[in-house]
Amino acid sequence: MVLIGLSWGLVAASLFLIANLYVTINLLAKIFFGKRKFKWLRKMESAWHYIHYVGNMSAFTAVSLHLLFFESLANYVNWTLVAFEAWLVFCGITIRFTKAPVKLKNVFRKLSMTWYMFSAFIILLVVSHLPFLPLMIFPFPK
Numbered sequence: 001m002v003l004i005g006l007s008w009g010l011v012a013a014s015l016f017l018i019a020n021l022y023v024t025i026n027l028l029a030k031i032f033f034g035k036r037k038f039k040w041l042r043k044m045e046s047a048w049h050y051i052h053y054v055g056n057m058s059a060f061t062a063v064s065l066h067l068l069f070f071e072s073l074a075n076y077v078n079w080t081l082v083a084f085e086a087w088l089v090f091c092g093i094t095i096r097f098t099k100a101p102v103k104l105k106n107v108f109r110k111l112s113m114t115w116y117m118f119s120a121f122i123i124l125l126v127v128s129h130l131p132f133l134p135l136m137i138f139p140f141p142k
């Protein structure tokens, strides 16, 4: 059971990594190179949109399955993380796929698709998994 639960976690992490590869590289480029423009990064941006949408939706599905196996172990930080991701996916879908008013979309944008929300999510992701490190070491408990 632990192995299946961990596998869903691995699937979720891999999908998340692929879905947000452009976001991560763009953030690192801004940190290390400031306003310098990279042609290949602009090209990657235009190619990445659908990978970002489909990847994040699939990652969230995998996270839900991961949680299904470890629900009894989940702490408050884990639940906050899931709610946080649900919020990001909800905002992303509203911004991209609905005809919601532009003003509302702009508010959602600031509260989701920004470097600070992305960084907060990554920090929460790491911190919330620290108590489970012993579970991730082979041989896994039953």
Ligand code: HEM
Residues within 6 Å of the ligand: 020, 023, 026, 027, 052, 053, 054, 056, 057, 085, 088, 089, 090, 091, 092, 093, 095, 096, 109, 112, 113, 114, 115, 118, 121
């Ligand atoms: C299915 C879910 C998602 C959809 C449909 C979606 C959609 C979008 C859209 C349309 C943009 C461009 C926003 C704009 O017009 O300025 C965007 C950018 C962004 N998204 Fe998402 N998103 C989703 C999930 C996520 C998640 C889960 C994260 C973070 C963990 C995230 C992080 C970001 C970031 C940081 C940007 C800004 C990228 C940049 O320009 O550097 N998104 N997303």
